[in-house]
Amino acid sequence: MGNILVFGASGQLGQCLAHVARERNTPGLQFLPEDQANILDLAGLRAQFARYQPSYCINCAAYTAVDKAEDEVELARKINRDGVANLSQLCAEYGTTLIQISTDFVFAGTGNQPLVETDASAPLSVYGLTKLEGEQVVPGYTSQYFILRTSWLYSEYANNFVKTMLKLGQERDELRVIWDQVGTPTYAIDLAGCILTIIETQSREFGLYHYSNEGVTSWYDFATAIFELSGTTVKTTPIRTAEYPTKATRPAYSVLDKTKVKTQLGVVIPHWRTSLQTCLERLQQAVSAA
Ligand SMILES: NC(=O)C1=CN([C@@H]2O[C@H](COP(=O)(O)OP(=O)(O)OC[C@H]3O[C@@H](n4cnc5c(N)ncnc54)[C@H](OP(=O)(O)O)[C@@H]3O)[C@@H](O)[C@H]2O)C=CC1
Numbered sequence: 001m002g003n004i005l006v007f008g009a010s011g012q013l014g015q016c017l018a019h020v021a022r023e024r025n026t027p028g029l030q031f032l033p034e035d036q037a038n039i040l041d042l043a044g045l046r047a048q049f050a051r052y053q054p055s056y057c058i059n060c061a062a063y064t065a066v067d068k069a070e071d072e073v074e075l076a077r078k079i080n081r082d083g084v085a086n087l088s089q090l091c092a093e094y095g096t097t098l099i100q101i102s103t104d105f106v107f108a109g110t111g112n113q114p115l116v117e118t119d120a121s122a123p124l125s126v127y128g129l130t131k132l133e134g135e136q137v138v139p140g141y142t143s144q145y146f147i148l149r150t151s152w153l154y155s156e157y158a159n160n161f162v163k164t165m166l167k168l169g170q171e172r173d174e175l176r177v178i179w180d181q182v183g184t185p186t187y188a189i190d191l192a193g194c195i196l197t198i199i200e201t202q203s204r205e206f207g208l209y210h211y212s213n214e215g216v217t218s219w220y221d222f223a224t225a226i227f228e229l230s231g232t233t234v235k236t237t238p239i240r241t242a243e244y245p246t247k248a249t250r251p252a253y254s255v256l257d258k259t260k261v262k263t264q265l266g267v268v269i270p271h272w273r274t275s276l277q278t279c280l281e282r283l284q285q286a287v288s289a290a
């Protein structure tokens, strides 16, 4: 399979990839130290491509602070668009397959039917817009790519909604959580498994795919499930988006349709509640072991 270069290795998905690669004994993954893996440094990247001659490049690096991006447009664009352009250029030069991760936030979310890959994108936020620009630069350099759009990532690694809810559930008497934003959570460990399956099967079905866990929920119902499955008792009140003002606007409906990834890549996807239970058990085991 050759070398597989991973960028953004210390982020949530990067750490999940390392976890799954360890479990599956997948050879070849190179998790570069951060100072050698800045996706804005084209010369530095070229040195890494020359050294490793990678078969695959997995880009987990991104600017992901959704609200902050509204004030840091140029930085978000640099990382989410220009960084992806750099990697795409080098992938083209070295015959490397690029695996790029994108987001449900490329959609406006004004509909009520699961979104397919060909549905029109219309981001509401700077984060969503710059991630879409990142998707759009890739085909200008190479046709040898997989772009996986995913949604609501969580895991036992880094910061995410599940860990925030568990923390706030301990600290507060009441939580107020939005129920009129609907989507599907994705266990980043499952997404990492999908990425490694694409590589292990050496699929040539290049293109744009949607990947989340199965099922549909709201942030409120997700929070309620986190508390129920973790045995946390905290009053949880459903609120409307307008009652929780944020700098960035988020899509109201961003359920991704996974038919393409399942039929063309043969990926099996667990229901979000099953994966949430697994994640919570692993978090509990980590607490018990500490
Ligand atoms: N989190 C989510 O809910 C979702 C995420 N996604 C997408 O999935 C992917 C992975 O997200 P996730 O792992 O959660 O994000 P994280 O924010 O946890 O990780 C992103 C990583 O990218 C690193 N990074 C930032 N700038 C650069 C740079 N110039 N060069 C190299 N690395 C850099 C960050 O480092 P540092 O921390 O030092 O800045 C961080 O380690 C991203 O593409 C994201 O857009 C899609 C849908 C949902």
Ligand SMILES: Cc1cn([C@H]2C[C@H](O)[C@@H](COP(=O)(O)OP(=O)(O)O[C@H]3O[C@@H](C)C(=O)[C@@H](O)[C@H]3O)O2)c(=O)[nH]c1=O
Binding pocket: 064, 065, 066, 067, 103, 104, 105, 150, 151, 152, 153, 160, 161, 164, 175, 176, 177, 178, 181, 219, 244, 250
């Ligand atoms: C903490 C908290 C959040 N919320 C809401 C705000 C928001 O609409 C939703 C999720 O909030 P967060 O800030 O955790 O997540 P957010 O940054 O909106 O998550 C997004 O991140 C980017 C990177 C993506 O690509 C998206 O798919 C999505 O996962 O929950 C509440 O209603 N009550 C609360 O107490």
